Amino acid sequence: MECAFAVGNFSFRYGAEILSVRRRVFQSRTFPATLKRIILERDSYCCRSCGKHRDQLIAEKSHLEVDHIKAWIDGGQTCYENGETLCRECNIAKHHSKDYLRKMKALS
């Protein structure tokens, strides 16, 4: 019985941590590891642009990344609602769009 309680208690704490991270806005530009994991799980480990799954990407020597939907340079926050799963290629393509490069140039 002691063991079952410990397992239940751990599970409760983990659930509370997820809820807390989902509600938070982080000051950092990079997504903290726990938030990344929650977003990857929400997106079923698939790129939201091309739809490729993590397993397929690994076979292609690529990987998934979590990025801001509304860009950080546009005031986009590092939080659950503003995070999306993209494969490396789609993320690079997004950041090489003319619009994004123009904004980066304006900041430098």
Ligand SMILES: [Zn+2]
């Ligand atoms: Zn992709």
